[in-house]
Amino acid sequence: MSQEYYNQGLEKLKQKNYKAAIEQFTHALQENPYFADAYRYRGLAYYESGDIYQAISDYSECLKLNPRNGEAYYCRALTRLELKNLPGSLDDIEKAINININYAAAYDLRGIVRRKQGYTTDAIANFKKAADLYLRQKDKENCRLCLEKIKQLQPKEYQTAIGQVTQESRHQQSKNQNLPIVSEDDYFTELLDKAERGDTPEALEDLNWLLLTDPQDGKAYCCRGIVRFKQGKYQEAISDFNQALGLDFRDAIVYRSRGKVRSHLGDFQGAIKDFNSAISMDPENTSVYVGRGNTYREMGNYIGAIEDYTKAIEYDSKNAHAYYNRGIAYTYIEEVQRAVDDCQRAISIFCEKEDWENYQTVLNHMKKFKSPSPEIQKTNDEVLRQRLLRLVGGHWAIAERLIEQAKHYYPGMSEEWYLETVIYDLERDKDDSN
Structure with a gap:
C-alpha cells in the first residue's frame, strides 16, 4: 500500500501539486517509516512549496536510511544554499560527488557555491567540469548554461x-603573447x-x-x-x-x-x-620550426630546412624529430657524415623516451647509409654540389634544372663537368650584375 501512495505522490509532484504530493508521501511513510525515497521526494515537495526547514529534515531522514543516496545530498545542498549556509552546502556537494564522480549537477552547484565564496578560479574549474559532463551526456542546454557562467567569470x-x-586589448594581447x-x-x-x-x-x-x-x-x-x-x-x-x-x-x-x-x-x-x-606569436615553439623546415625540404630548399631544424635544436636539444629531419635534409645535399650523426642522435633520444616506433623508423633510414652510391663517394662532386646549392639559395630543384639544360646543350660530358659549367655560368652572371 505504501508503494501506491508513493506513486501517487510522484504523480502529484509532477503536476506541481505540492500539497497533495506531501499528503501522499506522508501516507506512504505512515505505512512504511523506512521508505527512504518517500522522505527524499517529500523533501523536494516541501522545498518547492517554500518550506525549507522541513525539506532539510526530510533529506536528513532519507540519508539516515540510505547514506549512499547522492541525490539526497545534492538536494540538501541546494536547500542549504537557500539558507546561505555555504559550508554546509559545500559539504553535502562533496559527499554527492564522492558517491558519483560524474554527477554533473553537483559540479555545477559547487561552482555556484565557490563563486559566492569568492573563489572565481575554482568556480570556473567546476563549471567547466560540469559542462564537460553535460556534453558527454548530450545535455546541450545545461552545457550551454555552464559555458555562459564561465564566460561571465573569465x-x-x-x-x-x-x-x-x-582592438586596443588585442594589441596588449600581442605584447603578452596569446594564452595557451x-x-x-x-x-x-x-x-x-x-x-x-x-x-x-x-x-x-x-x-x-x-x-x-x-x-x-x-x-x-x-x-x-x-x-x-x-x-x-x-x-x-x-x-x-x-x-x-x-x-x-x-x-x-x-x-x-x-x-x-x-x-x-x-x-x-x-x-x-x-x-x-x-x-611571430610563439618564437620558441620547436614544432613550428620543424614544420616549416619540412615544408622547405619539400620545396627543395634544403639549406633553409637545415637552418630551421637547427633552430629547433637550439631551443630543445632533445628534439629527436628535428635531428632526424635535419639528417634527411643533409642526405639531399650529400653531407653524409652529418646525416649519419643526426640520425644517430635521433635514435638515441627515441630510445631514451622508449618511442620504439620512431626509433625503428630512423633505424630503417640509417640502413641506406651502409652502402653509399658511387656519386656520394666522389668527394669532388660533393663539394661542387654544395657550392652549387649555395649559389641557388638552397633550392636543389633549380640546380637540377640547370644541370639538365647543360646536359641538353653539351651531351656526353662527365657529371663533374656539368657541375663546374653551371657553377661557372652562375658566378659569371653574378659578377656581371655587380
Missing part, C-alpha cells in the same frame, strides 16, 4: 584570447589525446556536440581541425582553422596546424606564411 586576458575585446590553447586539465586536451591515440571518430563527435552548444567557440573549431587533419580530411581541416581565425581565436597552434595541412596539400607558400605567423 578574466579579461582570457577574453582577449578568444576575441571578445577591443588549453590547460592540462582542459576538456580539449583530453579530446586531442584521444585523437592522438587513434580515437578520432569519438573525439570528432564530442567536438561536433560542443559546437552545436556554442557555435562561436573558436578553440573548438581549432581542435576539430586538428582531429580532421589526423583523419586525412585536409580540406575540412582548413575550413575549421579558417573558422577559428574568423572568430578571432588567433593562437599559434591554429597557424601551425593550418601550415601543416597546407604543406600536405602542396600549398607551400601558404604553409610558409602560416608558419611565419606562428613563429
Whole structure:
C-alpha cells in the first residue's frame, strides 16, 4: 500500500501539486517509516512549496536510511544554499560527488557555491567540469548554461584570447603573447589525446556536440581541425582553422596546424606564411620550426630546412624529430657524415623516451647509409654540389634544372663537368650584375 501512495505522490509532484504530493508521501511513510525515497521526494515537495526547514529534515531522514543516496545530498545542498549556509552546502556537494564522480549537477552547484565564496578560479574549474559532463551526456542546454557562467567569470586576458575585446586589448594581447590553447586539465586536451591515440571518430563527435552548444567557440573549431587533419580530411581541416581565425581565436597552434595541412596539400607558400605567423606569436615553439623546415625540404630548399631544424635544436636539444629531419635534409645535399650523426642522435633520444616506433623508423633510414652510391663517394662532386646549392639559395630543384639544360646543350660530358659549367655560368652572371 505504501508503494501506491508513493506513486501517487510522484504523480502529484509532477503536476506541481505540492500539497497533495506531501499528503501522499506522508501516507506512504505512515505505512512504511523506512521508505527512504518517500522522505527524499517529500523533501523536494516541501522545498518547492517554500518550506525549507522541513525539506532539510526530510533529506536528513532519507540519508539516515540510505547514506549512499547522492541525490539526497545534492538536494540538501541546494536547500542549504537557500539558507546561505555555504559550508554546509559545500559539504553535502562533496559527499554527492564522492558517491558519483560524474554527477554533473553537483559540479555545477559547487561552482555556484565557490563563486559566492569568492573563489572565481575554482568556480570556473567546476563549471567547466560540469559542462564537460553535460556534453558527454548530450545535455546541450545545461552545457550551454555552464559555458555562459564561465564566460561571465573569465578574466579579461582570457577574453582577449578568444576575441571578445577591443582592438586596443588585442594589441596588449600581442605584447603578452596569446594564452595557451588549453590547460592540462582542459576538456580539449583530453579530446586531442584521444585523437592522438587513434580515437578520432569519438573525439570528432564530442567536438561536433560542443559546437552545436556554442557555435562561436573558436578553440573548438581549432581542435576539430586538428582531429580532421589526423583523419586525412585536409580540406575540412582548413575550413575549421579558417573558422577559428574568423572568430578571432588567433593562437599559434591554429597557424601551425593550418601550415601543416597546407604543406600536405602542396600549398607551400601558404604553409610558409602560416608558419611565419606562428613563429611571430610563439618564437620558441620547436614544432613550428620543424614544420616549416619540412615544408622547405619539400620545396627543395634544403639549406633553409637545415637552418630551421637547427633552430629547433637550439631551443630543445632533445628534439629527436628535428635531428632526424635535419639528417634527411643533409642526405639531399650529400653531407653524409652529418646525416649519419643526426640520425644517430635521433635514435638515441627515441630510445631514451622508449618511442620504439620512431626509433625503428630512423633505424630503417640509417640502413641506406651502409652502402653509399658511387656519386656520394666522389668527394669532388660533393663539394661542387654544395657550392652549387649555395649559389641557388638552397633550392636543389633549380640546380637540377640547370644541370639538365647543360646536359641538353653539351651531351656526353662527365657529371663533374656539368657541375663546374653551371657553377661557372652562375658566378659569371653574378659578377656581371655587380
